[in-house]
Amino acid sequence: MSPDQLVQAFALTRGLLDNVTPDDYTSATPCAAWTVRDLANHIVEGANWFGLCVDAGAAPDPDPTHGVDYAAGDLLAAYDRGVAGSVAAFSTPGALERTIKLPFGEMPGGAFLVIATCDVVTHGWDLAKATGQPSDLDDDLAGRVLSEIKTGLPDGMRGPEGSGAPFRPAGEAPAGAPPADQLAAFLGRTV
Numbered sequence: 001m002s003p004d005q006l007v008q009a010f011a012l013t014r015g016l017l018d019n020v021t022p023d024d025y026t027s028a029t030p031c032a033a034w035t036v037r038d039l040a041n042h043i044v045e046g047a048n049w050f051g052l053c054v055d056a057g058a059a060p061d062p063d064p065t066h067g068v069d070y071a072a073g074d075l076l077a078a079y080d081r082g083v084a085g086s087v088a089a090f091s092t093p094g095a096l097e098r099t100i101k102l103p104f105g106e107m108p109g110g111a112f113l114v115i116a117t118c119d120v121v122t123h124g125w126d127l128a129k130a131t132g133q134p135s136d137l138d139d140d141l142a143g144r145v146l147s148e149i150k151t152g153l154p155d156g157m158r159g160p161e162g163s164g165a166p167f168r169p170a171g172e173a174p175a176g177a178p179p180a181d182q183l184a185a186f187l188g189r190t191v
Helices: 002-018 038-054 076-089 109-131 141-153 179-186
Strands: 099-102 105-108
Touching: 002 038, 002 076, 002 109, 002 141, 038 076, 038 099, 038 109, 038 141, 076 109, 099 109, 105 109, 109 141, 141 179
Parallel strands: none
Antiparallel strands: 099 105
């Protein structure tokens, strides 16, 4: 996976964020503990956090992105700043080879790029579902992310919601489901 797929994922999710209004903020999402506001904040937090981690070689402590209510301000501007920083960080020569220390383990930047891209696409799917937008996201991108995450996601990174694990136990998508639904099911969403 290359930073180009992350750019695609960020653009796809930005289009979904652009259609969210404050009236949507209290709606439920496929992530049981989150409202649309929580999810939108998490998406923007991630866009900023990924780059900070890559630039520092470790998750920032304290994390300046955690707990920020991006939805109280210009959500898209904050997202765009994060996207620019994360894309630049992952595109820096050597970024994909160096080890990054994260709360859920150490890994090469290339593996973290797969997780970041997966996170952006999957939470885009969550946002689409929660706000009544089409969730049949880019088949090629979703299929590629699904293929990459299936080969690189250790079971130790899975756990029930609220456990602190970054991914939920795998579920099953209905037969013939599009790749975005298959990805969501693989990551524990009910499809």
